[in-house]
Amino acid sequence: MNELDVDHFHRTGWLLTSPFFAERVKDLRSWVDDVQSWPDEGDWLHYRERTEYGPRLCRTENFVPFHSQLRQLLTAGPILEIAGALLGEPALLYKEKINYKMAGGAGYAPHQDAPAYRFVDTHVSCMIAIDDSLVENGCLEVVSGHHEKLLPVNGRGCIVDEVVQQMSWEAVEVKAGDVLWFHSLTPHRSGPNNSACDRRAMYPTFNAASEGNLRQAYYEQKLREFNETPRTAGTVQVSLINDFEGRPV
Ligand SMILES: O=C(O)CCC(=O)C(=O)O
Numbered sequence: 001m002n003e004l005d006v007d008h009f010h011r012t013g014w015l016l017t018s019p020f021f022a023e024r025v026k027d028l029r030s031w032v033d034d035v036q037s038w039p040d041e042g043d044w045l046h047y048r049e050r051t052e053y054g055p056r057l058c059r060t061e062n063f064v065p066f067h068s069q070l071r072q073l074l075t076a077g078p079i080l081e082i083a084g085a086l087l088g089e090p091a092l093l094y095k096e097k098i099n100y101k102m103a104g105g106a107g108y109a110p111h112q113d114a115p116a117y118r119f120v121d122t123h124v125s126c127m128i129a130i131d132d133s134l135v136e137n138g139c140l141e142v143v144s145g146h147h148e149k150l151l152p153v154n155g156r157g158c159i160v161d162e163v164v165q166q167m168s169w170e171a172v173e174v175k176a177g178d179v180l181w182f183h184s185l186t187p188h189r190s191g192p193n194n195s196a197c198d199r200r201a202m203y204p205t206f207n208a209a210s211e212g213n214l215r216q217a218y219y220e221q222k223l224r225e226f227n228e229t230p231r232t233a234g235t236v237q238v239s240l241i242n243d244f245e246g247r248p249v
Pocket of ligand 1: 099101108138140189243
């Protein structure tokens with residue numbers, strides 16, 4: 001692993017890393033294929049969207065209890081070490097998701113993650129690219145140097161338009177197997193997948209271990225809030241904010 005540019009992360013709110021060998025990238029693909037093939041019945045959480053090619057899986061959450069290699073990947077080794085280095089203390093997995101963004105899949109409105117995360121203010125997340133993530137298939141776009149405070153939000157919990165327009169958005173293309181880290185206050189967004197190929201990515205989120213092991217509490221709270229909050233018509237709610245722009249099936 002190359003030396004970690006922690007200063008870049010503190011300065012900009014994001015950092016691109018390459019912690020895996022080529023062989024591991026093949027594993028990542030095959031492990032994500034496993035999760036993608038699971039049926040709807042199970043304690044993992046699958047979400048679907050309507051695309052021009054028909055209904056498609058758009059996200060799976062809560063998969064580490066059911067996949068030993070992915071559990072190992074996200075709770076030990078280089079990913080956990082980098083999370084700890086960026087948080088400045090040992091890290092624990094807070095939550096995990098795979099966004100599939102299949103051909104024709106929708107993007108995400110400009111947002112910060114922090115308002116969707118309960119119990120603790122500081123998290124770090126990363127995007128582990130499973131397929132190459134490019135402008136044409138909806139790579140992440142980030143704003144540098146704006147990870148100090150919460151920004152004003154609209155009714156969907158996303159950053160208000162006036163602020164979005166004033167910011168300088170940078171598309172970060174990421175090769176399969178590379179890992180893009182971002183702070184929970186880093187503004188980010190992504191476009192739809194306008195290509196013919198899927199753009200899958202895994203997103204683990206970590207909190208400082210000194211704040212406790214909060215993963216189970218996060219998923220219990222997410223299910224509680226989903227059950228108690230009425231759905232906004234015409235949207236697919238995959239998060240505790242309404243950032244996903246997909247259409248319901
Ligand atoms: O996968 C993407 O394109 C963006 C994901 C994202 O911003 C999110 O899930 O909060």
